[in-house]
Amino acid sequence: MFPPALIAEAAVNGLLAGAAYALVALGLTLVYGVLHIVNFAHGALLTCAMFAAWGLHAAFGLDPYLSIPPLAVAFFGLGYALQRWVIGPSSHGDDGNTLLVTLGLSIVLENALLAVFRSDTRSLGGDAGFDVVEVGPMLLSYPRLVGFAVALVTAALLWALLSATDTGRAIRAVAKEKLGAQLVGIDPRHVYAVTFGLGCACLAIAACLLLPTFYVNPRVGNAFVLVAFTIVVLGGMGSIPGALLGGLFVGVVESLGGLFLGDSLGQLGIFVIFILVLLFRPTGLFGPRA
Amino acid sequence: MLEVRGLRAGYGAVEVLRGLDMAVAGGEIVAVLGANGVGKTTLNKVLSGVLPAREGEIRFDGARLDGATPAAIVEAGLIHVPEGRRIFPTMNVRENLELGSYRRGRSRRAANLERVFETFPRLRERARQFAGTLSGGEQQMLAIGRGMMAEPRLLILDEPSLGLSPLLVEEMFALIQRLNAEGLPILLVEQNVVQSLEIATRGFILENGTFAMSGPAATLRDDPELRRIYLGL
Incomplete structure (x- = not known):
């Protein structure tokens, strides 16, 4: 058996790692909750954001944490444009088409990255990713601590935007009552694009937080998005607190699973819990009751 | 204020509105009446820009509104309170x-x-x-x-009495009269023929996508044909 301190350390580090998952899941659940589509391009867009953050570091020596504001804004714009002028118009209002369009988009993006960067795996280099902070008896990873704080702030800002601004209310209005929203003069195409943009901005932030401790290659995003899908279902499709808490929870489960079962089986726990949730509470922990 | 000319609209191969002409002037309550499925809600959807018109013209204060987006129509002050509330x-x-x-x-x-x-x-x-x-x-x-x-310049009310108790229906029609008395023109789209014609200035009877009858509300109220079909008298 492991000493309690080690278990506590693994749990806290897992909690911190879960913040990045939570951000990826936040973007996914927001888009699902409002557009009612599963965005299959989410992983490829995360990969793009990680390459962008890596590129800014490689070309200008920009610290990934400093890349957060410009990349968040740039990816908001990219997401807005993609939804408004590519995904939206090409789906002709049919959710089935949207699914295929986002899937197609992910293939295009991944292969474009593959053509440019090859399948090499890159990282920031240096040892900044291994910095630790001593908190009492525990050694906590510095990049993860930063990631945790930034993820919480991002979730709080998103929450404030959705509950206290007209734009946020318009997003919630379109999510639940599209015709009613149109009749007060809300343009759903604009709202969909804003929502998709916010989802992409979450990805950009997640990418900057992941980069110091993770590698980049043209398929890296998928690893996170698979877990993010699990979190979205676990937390309740479309639920923002569900995505946040689900992400943190999954981070802990993965970390403890890694401790007890060995690193390669760490994710096993996530999917066992996922199946249990599907069996006993299919609308998710924070979703509407069935 | 609101003018509709030769309006046609529908879904897919089905034409629901087959050439409608009507108008609402400032200060009026105009009632569009008819049974379920004759095109009342379709008319409202076209007026608010949610469904495109296939033919014809909609003018609001002289400006063309057919083909405008719902947002632009709201901007112009033509406000639609939809059937089923849609809150x-x-x-x-x-x-x-x-x-x-x-x-x-x-x-x-x-x-x-x-x-x-x-x-x-x-x-x-x-x-x-x-x-x-x-x-x-x-x-x-x-x-x-x-x-x-939204500070409406003209308010479209789609079935405001639907699903309300008789007492509340009374209250609803009294309210509509009060809003109108304050200077708001109202297009009232209703199944409730009797009470609507009591408060309306003019009425249009919609049947199978065309106006079968129209005229001052008082005249329609006394029309024997209308009384026979809609009131069973």
Whole structure:
């Protein structure tokens, strides 16, 4: 058996790692909750954001944490444009088409990255990713601590935007009552694009937080998005607190699973819990009751 | 104020509106009446830009509105309170009302909110309650209040009496008269022929996508054919 301190350390580090998952899941659940589509391009867009953050570091020596504001804004714009002028118009209002369009988009993006960067795996280099902070008896990873704080702030800002601004209310209005929203003069195409943009901005932030401790290659995003899908279902499709808490929870489960079962089986726990949730509470922990 | 000429519209191969001509002048209550499925809601959807017109013209204050987006139509002050209320169920009453001024009347939001609360004291009591938990009558008040938040120049009311108790229906028609008396022109789209013709200036009877009858409300009320078909007299 492991000493309690080690278990506590693994749990806290897992909690911190879960913040990045939570951000990826936040973007996914927001888009699902409002557009009612599963965005299959989410992983490829995360990969793009990680390459962008890596590129800014490689070309200008920009610290990934400093890349957060410009990349968040740039990816908001990219997401807005993609939804408004590519995904939206090409789906002709049919959710089935949207699914295929986002899937197609992910293939295009991944292969474009593959053509440019090859399948090499890159990282920031240096040892900044291994910095630790001593908190009492525990050694906590510095990049993860930063990631945790930034993820919480991002979730709080998103929450404030959705509950206290007209734009946020318009997003919630379109999510639940599209015709009613149109009749007060809300343009759903604009709202969909804003929502998709916010989802992409979450990805950009997640990418900057992941980069110091993770590698980049043209398929890296998928690893996170698979877990993010699990979190979205676990937390309740479309639920923002569900995505946040689900992400943190999954981070802990993965970390403890890694401790007890060995690193390669760490994710096993996530999917066992996922199946249990599907069996006993299919609308998710924070979703509407069935 | 609102003029409709030769309006045709439909879904897929089905033509629902087959050439409608009508008008609403300032200060009027104009009733469009008819049974289920004759095209009343389709007419409203076309007027508010949610469904495109296939043919014909819609003018509001002389400006063409057919082909305009719903947002532009709201901007112009033609406000549609839809059938089934279409309020935002997971938002509270106040948020619903505030979103009414999303496109129009935003700068006078606080004053208009106060005015709506004065018209519907019940909504003030329920300001923090989720709209989805309101009773049917309260939801209808909220839908109308949300429309008023956009400072309508003409208000389209689609089946405001639907699903309300007889007592509430009375209240609803009294309210419509009161709003009109304050200077608001109203296009009232209803199944309730008797009560609508009591408060309307003029009426149009919609049957199978065309106006079978039209004229001053008082004349329609006494029309033997209409009384026979709609009132069973």
